[in-house]
Amino acid sequence: MTAVIAPGSPRVAPATGVASWFSDGWAVTKRNLIKIKRSPDMLIFAVLQPIMFVLLFSQVYGGAIAVKGTDYTQFLMAGIFAQTVVFGATFSGSAMANDLKNGIIDRFRTLPMSSSAVLIGRTNSDLVLNGISMVIMMATGFAVGWRVNGTPLEFLAGVGLLLLFSYAFSWVMALLGMSVKSPETINNASFMILFPLTFVSNAFVPSDTLPTALRIFAEWNPVSSLVQTARELFGNEGSTPTPDVWTQQHSLATVLIGIAVMLVVFVPWCIRRYESISSR
């Protein structure tokens, strides 16, 4: 062990401009994608969970829940998609909490890189993971009889909207991930929030079947708007009347506003938080 420092040791270029912002974000995204590739358990979970949900709901409840004008599988799929991408976004939170605990964030924060790169890398790679889940779910859906009745453009718009929503929600969860004391907390806390958010909605049952209090919550729940929009774009809404509430009548606008609010509030908040966190 001699000459640790090579004669031609590299010099650090100043990090400025869009180019370095882009390359920093890519370097972290690549790191996260390698991680997905190397942890088969994570990938298996991301693949099996949606398959399980599609099969469970369509086969178990399919016979019991009646939806006007269509069969339950058609009605269900948009709901399952929305639920899966919302749950998928929580991974951003637990991954940030883990990186913080393991000291990787400390390493990144001592490098002259763009301060948004770690968060951009995180949300990017989780978008990829969510995309994989979507493809698997669609294949499973087709296998159990789900059919898209919209135009190809509407279909793509629906998929894009679901993924955009999950991307924006990733930032919300990332902030939570940087605010909790341990990665376990985020898993427990997110279930407490996400189960009501996805189940008290129109994702699995038409919201008019719910008791009044829950029905009102479901109608104003942004997840319901997301599901409603996706259902319409996929042509799966059947003849169930759309609830006479602004957020459901204008579900696309509601979802877009929701996504914009999440991004405008949480992106800067996350970056500010990131700039001051450390493992201990």
Place this chain on the structure above:
Amino acid sequence: MTIIEARGLTKRYKSKSGPVHALDGLDLSVPRGTVKALLGPNGAGKTTTVKVLTTLTRPDEGSATIAGIDVLADPRATRRVIGVSGQYAAVDENLTGFENLDMIGRLYHLGRAESQRRARELVDMFDLTAAGDRPVKGFSGGMRRRIDLAGALVTNPEVLFLDEPTTGLDPRSRLSLWGIITDLVKEGTTVLLTTQYLEEADQLADDISVIDGGRVIAEGTSDQLKEQVGGHRVVVSLMTSDAREEAVRILTRYGDGEPVVSSDGRTVDVGVTNGPQSLQSVLADLEASGIELHDAGMRRPTLDDVFLRLTGRSTEVNAGDPDETAGPSGTKPKKPKKPKRSKEKAA
């Protein structure tokens, strides 16, 4: 020439029992090309100091410069001249050694080809050629520390921060890491390291700052610090602990300070000014009192004695448990202390 300079660093944390002063007016100055060790027990403020200097934490008060750059005003520029490695600034377990170093190179904006070249070069230099393309997950503790240290060296930084670089390593890996650090310093790198190990500070550091309660309580070379405690210490081992009190009385008579009694109550030692003469007097008095000895002699003080003298606590007692507060010097510590003492046999 000073390359690291910190003045009056103060950092308070809120806790249930009121505010905790992690740093309480800490000053530090490190000349270029030297190794400075921050020595102290857990919770003394070593890690917080490193976190402030490496831009991870902002102090409530105080100022710091590294290579002329104001750390608080321009963290981005600071990050370009420093390398950080230690128990907290870690590497990614799922990435291979090479991938970790390449990623760090890219984040320093070295460019694709240069980053890969440097990563491969470091993997080879740190004797990780065979393991370099395997995920770090499967690395041994020593290999992990080496790849971590390599991560801090990607751009050959002027100033290297090492936070407890060898904590938890086996003796062989520790020696190997010490060798690497020594080589780096020979080539002109300035190193600031924190450690709980007196031996490590003794081996590596040109200069030691002893930290306790968030401030520097003593500073100097290892020899200077040892001189503060006194030239020599007289040590006597008793056949039975019954004679302890009488032995303490006799050692107090000839010593400079309070004698220290070991946890088993059978070894008593005290700092003295004139070693040989004090030893003779002590032995004569012990014989006159009819106290039987197992062993007796003189030894040079260790940094452990320095720490005990300065803080009233032994480092080894505190090292494992930050909440544990041992009694004042001379009383029985809660955990057994295992001093390594080489004694010169008295004639």
